[in-house]
Amino acid sequence: MEINLTPLATLSQIKETPSRRDGIPADLEDDLRAYGAKMIQQAGILLKQKQVAMATAQVLFQRFWYTSSMEKYGIAEIGMGALYLASKLEECPLRMRDVINVYDLLIQQAKHLKSHDISTFHYEPMSYFSQTFYDMKDALIVAEMQLLKRLGFYVDVSLPYGTLVNYLRVLNLLDDGKACQMAWGYLNDALQTPVYAIYPIPVIVCASIFLVIRHLQLPLPSERESELRWWELFDASYDDVWLVCGLIMRLYRPRSQADQLRPSQLLTKKDVRRWLHDHK
Amino acid sequence: MRLGATLPSTTTKVNMDIEPGSSIPRKRVNSTSTADAEERQAKRLRVTGESNSKERSNATKQQKGPEITKGILTRAAHPPIQTSRSVYTYERLNQIEEGSYGVVFRAKDKQTGDIVALKRLKLDEEKYGFPITALREIHSLMQCRHENVVRIREVVVGDTLTQVFIVMDFIEHDLKTLLSLMPNPFLQSEIKTLTLQLLRAVAHCHSHWILHRDLKTSNLLMNNRGIIKVADFGLARRFGDPVEILLGVETYSTPIDIWSVGCIFGELILHEPVFQAKNELEMIGMIFRLLGPPTVEEWPEYESLPLVKTLNMPAPHAPTLRQKFSYLTSSGLNLMASLLAYDPERRISAEEALKHLYFQESPLPKHPDLFPSFPSLAAGEKRRKPFASPSAPERAKAKEEYDYV
Ligand SMILES: Nc1ncnc2c1ncn2[C@@H]1O[C@H](COP(=O)(O)OP(=O)(O)OP(=O)(O)O)[C@@H](O)[C@H]1O
Numbered sequence: 001m002e003i004n005l006t007p008l009a010t011l012s013q014i015k016e017t018p019s020r021r022d023g024i025p026a027d028l029e030d031d032l033r034a035y036g037a038k039m040i041q042q043a044g045i046l047l048k049q050k051q052v053a054m055a056t057a058q059v060l061f062q063r064f065w066y067t068s069s070m071e072k073y074g075i076a077e078i079g080m081g082a083l084y085l086a087s088k089l090e091e092c093p094l095r096m097r098d099v100i101n102v103y104d105l106l107i108q109q110a111k112h113l114k115s116h117d118i119s120t121f122h123y124e125p126m127s128y129f130s131q132t133f134y135d136m137k138d139a140l141i142v143a144e145m146q147l148l149k150r151l152g153f154y155v156d157v158s159l160p161y162g163t164l165v166n167y168l169r170v171l172n173l174l175d176d177g178k179a180c181q182m183a184w185g186y187l188n189d190a191l192q193t194p195v196y197a198i199y200p201i202p203v204i205v206c207a208s209i210f211l212v213i214r215h216l217q218l219p220l221p222s223e224r225e226s227e228l229r230w231w232e233l234f235d236a237s238y239d240d241v242w243l244v245c246g247l248i249m250r251l252y253r254p255r256s257q258a259d260q261l262r263p264s265q266l267l268t269k270k271d272v273r274r275w276l277h278d279h280k
Numbered sequence: 281m282r283l284g285a286t287l288p289s290t291t292t293k294v295n296m297d298i299e300p301g302s303s304i305p306r307k308r309v310n311s312t313s314t315a316d317a318e319e320r321q322a323k324r325l326r327v328t329g330e331s332n333s334k335e336r337s338n339a340t341k342q343q344k345g346p347e348i349t350k351g352i353l354t355r356a357a358h359p360p361i362q363t364s365r366s367v368y369t370y371e372r373l374n375q376i377e378e379g380s381y382g383v384v385f386r387a388k389d390k391q392t393g394d395i396v397a398l399k400r401l402k403l404d405e406e407k408y409g410f411p412i413t414a415l416r417e418i419h420s421l422m423q424c425r426h427e428n429v430v431r432i433r434e435v436v437v438g439d440t441l442t443q444v445f446i447v448m449d450f451i452e453h454d455l456k457t458l459l460s461l462m463p464n465p466f467l468q469s470e471i472k473t474l475t476l477q478l479l480r481a482v483a484h485c486h487s488h489w490i491l492h493r494d495l496k497t498s499n500l501l502m503n504n505r506g507i508i509k510v511a512d513f514g515l516a517r518r519f520g521d522p523v524e525i526l527l528g529v530e531t532y533s534t535p536i537d538i539w540s541v542g543c544i545f546g547e548l549i550l551h552e553p554v555f556q557a558k559n560e561l562e563m564i565g566m567i568f569r570l571l572g573p574p575t576v577e578e579w580p581e582y583e584s585l586p587l588v589k590t591l592n593m594p595a596p597h598a599p600t601l602r603q604k605f606s607y608l609t610s611s612g613l614n615l616m617a618s619l620l621a622y623d624p625e626r627r628i629s630a631e632e633a634l635k636h637l638y639f640q641e642s643p644l645p646k647h648p649d650l651f652p653s654f655p656s657l658a659a660g661e662k663r664r665k666p667f668a669s670p671s672a673p674e675r676a677k678a679k680e681e682y683d684y685v
């Protein structure tokens with residue numbers, strides 16, 4: 001049986017991403033990746049899209065920033081393109097107009113948050129023939145094409161869900177509803193981080209289980225018999241699993257209000273360029 | 281639990297050991313320096329190209345380690361993330377054919393000298409962005425890598441957003457042109473080899489949940505070493521819902537490819553299409569004549585099909601396969617009938633067909649190396665004497681080297 005493996009970032013891409021090379025600090029890039037991925041998820045939910053399409057879109061989005069800089073492409077347009085493209089790849093295509101409307105809403109909402117509370121937000125739908133619509137439509141078509149080109153048309157994505165079910169079964173955790181749900185949650189949250197673009201699926205799935213075991217303090221073979229380390233059953237090494245755990249847990253670290261707001265104000269390349277200019 | 285606070289951050293501790301695309305087992309690379317890794321990185325080659333596997337075999341030679349060491353599947357086995365290269369990486373040689381969907385060129389890789397085929401995707405006037413059919417074609421080619429499926433090397437782009445080309449290995453012949461130019465039909469032993477190869481490709485695609493949906497002789501390529509390569513995944517689709525797959529539910533979509541295999545098998549024997557009809561009604565008439573009108577016993581659902589009520593059914597009669605394929609052994613006829621079974625649920629699968637008695641009886645399948653070679657029309661080679669000379673496809677004049685438009 002031939003294995004078809006999905007692409008992963010190279011060491012040099014990880015060490016210095018294109019955004020980093022353009023002067024965007026690492027923590028800002030991380031925040032923008034997370035925010036853009038969350039927008040994809042939110043848009044997908046509003047459009048009642050299947051989770052596999054949202055997850056695929058987020059993985060493509062994460063990969064994209066290993067060949068392309070946030071100074072040249074905005075996270076909103078690339079996120080929108082990724083959702084549109086992934087929906088085709090997963091055979092549940094969306095209407096262009098629907099994707100555009102939902103992104104327009106999310107963008108307006110983000111702008112509103114800068115100076116107001118979410119409770120006062122009112123969405124102003126764009127008119128059917130508005131210029132904004134045509135501009136966003138052009139941006140969407142270009143973004144989809146850029147995703148394809150800048151990923152070399154290699155847009156196969158492996159998702160972790162089937163693997164998770166397998167591993168939980170082997171570890172006798174499949175009947176533990178809480179553990180399953182929690183692991184599933186970590187895997188979905190991990191879509192906001194670059195892990196799917198830098199590690200194979202087994203490592204990421206092990207990390208999600210590792211976090212669950214820690215969190216729920218479940219007894220497992222490794223704790224009982226020191227020589228058997230369960231993650232090695234699944235092709236993963238301790239160092240890798242630990243690193244992925246770290247990347248996931250970083251999402252939950254306490255942040256200041258300003259830090260939380262920052263990415264929502266940098267949705268376009270213009271915003272990012274202005275930020276770079278102001279922070280020279 | 282205070283896991284978060286004590287863990288490494290994204291930037292401070294990236295310790296990724298191995299490069300994708302370099303496939304050197306973990307244990308070893310741990311001891312090599314970063315500089316080595318970076319150098320390998322610099323030498324890193326194309327995702328889908330041969331180079332990748334070359335690199336892989338070098339690595340294996342050095343230390344005999346398989347990619348999967350002690351069950352640990354490393355990052356190294358994965359291809360890197362790379363942008364599309366430019367079409368100008370290739371020098372255009374000649375146009376092979378203009379299909380309904382794209383144009384195919386023969387071209388040369390300027391760096392390696394490899395001869396390839398470039399298929400330009402038709403993208404103009406796309407109101408809905410990149411066409412889903414083109415995505416399926418690329419995806420299917422990548423998913424179905426196999427000895428008997430044409431190898432996709434990469435996808436390259438031109439100067440504008442509408443210039444996208446699939447780069448494939450160049451294969452000398454397509455079976456349709458070859459059949460029309462060959463002075464003598466294929467021998468039984470050769471037909472067996474070709475049909476087996478086709479069945480292997482189809483079985484492989486089906487096991488990867490891909491339907492081809494357009495199998496016909498013009499979409500089957502053959503190289504000068506007697507190897508068939510299935511091409512043109514322009515209508516290919518994924519089948520089977522992930523949920524269905526998990527639950528092991530059989531989906532009955534694969535038989536449509538098997539029917540086509542039956543037709544190709546017949547065409548190889550007859551040296552002309554089995555059913556040559558001007559319209560669908562005539563086609564149905566020909567099918568009924570060859571296989572006998574369907575009966576409720578062999579196809580229970582048949583009477584409930586919407587179109588059947590509108591048809592003027594001929595009187596029941598036995599199949600005429602034996603008359604049409606008079607030189608075929610009874611196991612050969614049995615295979616043909618199984619491939620062309622009316623009821624999709626009873627039609628043989630590619631896996632089953634591969635084990636059919638027909639392939640085990642004399643004459644045995646001929647080794648591909650022993651196939652005769654033919655001059656390649658696609659490569660612009662002259663036809664030698666024994667070939668009849670129907671009009672050759674229009675070939676573009678040697679225009680500008682870079683003129684891909
Ligand atoms: N890799 C290849 N090597 C050599 N010739 C090729 C290759 N791929 C395609 N061709 C030639 O180009 C023709 C058209 O290619 P293909 O079938 O992929 O495109 P198409 O536009 O879908 O054609 P059609 O609609 O006529 O089936 C083939 O019949 C074959 O003659």
Ligand SMILES: [Mg+2]
Nearest residue numbers: 379498499512
């Ligand atoms: Mg074709």
